Amino acid sequence: MIEITHLSFGYGKHKLFDNLNLSLKPGRIYGLLGMNGAGKSSLLKNIAGLAAPWSGTCIVNNEVASKRNPSFLQDLFFVPEDIYLPPITAKQFARSTGHFYPKFDNLQFEKLLTDFDIPCDRELTKLSLGQQKKAYIAFALATNTALMIMDEPTNGLDIPSKAQFRKLVASALTDERCLIISTHQVRDLDNLIDTVLVLHNNHIILDQTLDQISEKLNFGIIPADSTGYIYAEQNISGLNAITQNTDSSYTKVDMELLFNAIINNNPNLITLLNQTGHEQHI
Numbered sequence: 159m160i161e162i163t164h165l166s167f168g169y170g171k172h173k174l175f176d177n178l179n180l181s182l183k184p185g186r187i188y189g190l191l192g193m194n195g196a197g198k199s200s201l202l203k204n205i206a207g208l209a210a211p212w213s214g215t216c217i218v219n220n221e222v223a224s225k226r227n228p229s230f231l232q233d234l235f236f237v238p239e240d241i242y243l244p245p246i247t248a249k250q251f252a253r254s255t256g257h258f259y260p261k262f263d264n265l266q267f268e269k270l271l272t273d274f275d276i277p278c279d280r281e282l283t284k285l286s287l288g289q290q291k292k293a294y295i296a297f298a299l300a301t302n303t304a305l306m307i308m309d310e311p312t313n314g315l316d317i318p319s320k321a322q323f324r325k326l327v328a329s330a331l332t333d334e335r336c337l338i339i340s341t342h343q344v345r346d347l348d349n350l351i352d353t354v355l356v357l358h359n360n361h362i363i364l365d366q367t368l369d370q371i372s373e374k375l376n377f378g379i380i381p382a383d384s385t386g387y388i389y390a391e392q393n394i395s396g397l398n399a400i401t402q403n404t405d406s407s408y409t410k411v412d413m414e415l416l417f418n419a420i421i422n423n424n425p426n427l428i429t430l431l432n433q434t435g436h437e438q439h440i
């Protein structure tokens with residue numbers, strides 16, 4: 159679905175990505191994680207064709223993204239971090255904008271608005287910022303585009319809306335759709351994504367499914383005097399730790415702990431995660 163090859167990109171004289179390679183498949187929800195300023199939005203803009211590579215290519219469904227051909231645009235929906243909606247109702251917005259997307263489903267849109275508790279007959283600009291964001295996400299889901307990109311979609315959502323967001327996005331995934339969601343609020347993507355991408359120090363340093371990660375690592379509380387862990391954070395029950403999975407047991411990936419371990423430049427962790435099945439001993 160998406161093939162990024164030898165991508166170099168930056169602003170002015172400042173190079174942000176150098177020789178970045180990434181391949182993304184349909185039927186998956188990718189979580190793009192990175193610290194503030196890591197380049198998540200810039201990478202998403204390259205994929206959406208809103209920014210053009212300095213060199214290298216970004217191909218989406220066999221189209222060069224930066225050419226922004228109509229056939230490319232009608233099968234892509236990009237939810238930016240900050241959205242600006244016109245002073246019309248959601249119903250009018252669906253009528254004026256839905257026809258740009260051949261797979262737009264108006265009934266689905268109205269159902270999503272109801273699920274998100276958004277009034278259909280109030281001007282969008284008179285909704286709260288969180289409600290506007292939810293209305294836009296509902297529209298995005300109802301376009302049924304093959305590629306949907308969301309940049310920090312949970313910013314501005316309250317806690318019940320974040321849970322609703324996870325449920326509705328998960329239910330919108332099909333075998334033909336690829337969803338990419340960027341965030342620096344890692345917990346917001348819990349129980350939603352199936353593949354973790356971490357952008358750090360100008361590179362994708364992790365690109366693995368949650369299953370691949372749990373095959374290699376265990377997550378959980380261990381006694382405070384334990385040694386031999388890969389990374390740990392103190393909490394009231396002991397150490398919240400990442401250890402090597404040596405007995406093929408299963409634990410749920412603690413994405414926040416994993417992300418903290420990665421950005422704390424834990425070389426053992428990255429080496430272990432990037433090893434194949436035969437090499438896993440550190």
Ligand SMILES: Nc1ncnc2c1ncn2[C@@H]1O[C@H](COP(=O)(O)OP(=O)(O)OP(=O)(O)O)[C@@H](O)[C@H]1O
Pocket residue numbers: 169170174192193194195196197198199200201342
């Ligand atoms: N239009 C621009 N012109 C110049 N520099 C830019 C521009 N947009 C982004 N940058 C710079 O590129 C770097 C990456 O920014 P980007 O917004 O892609 O990061 P991000 O990971 O999405 O950050 P955040 O989590 O804070 O949204 C930052 O140093 C930023 O200052």
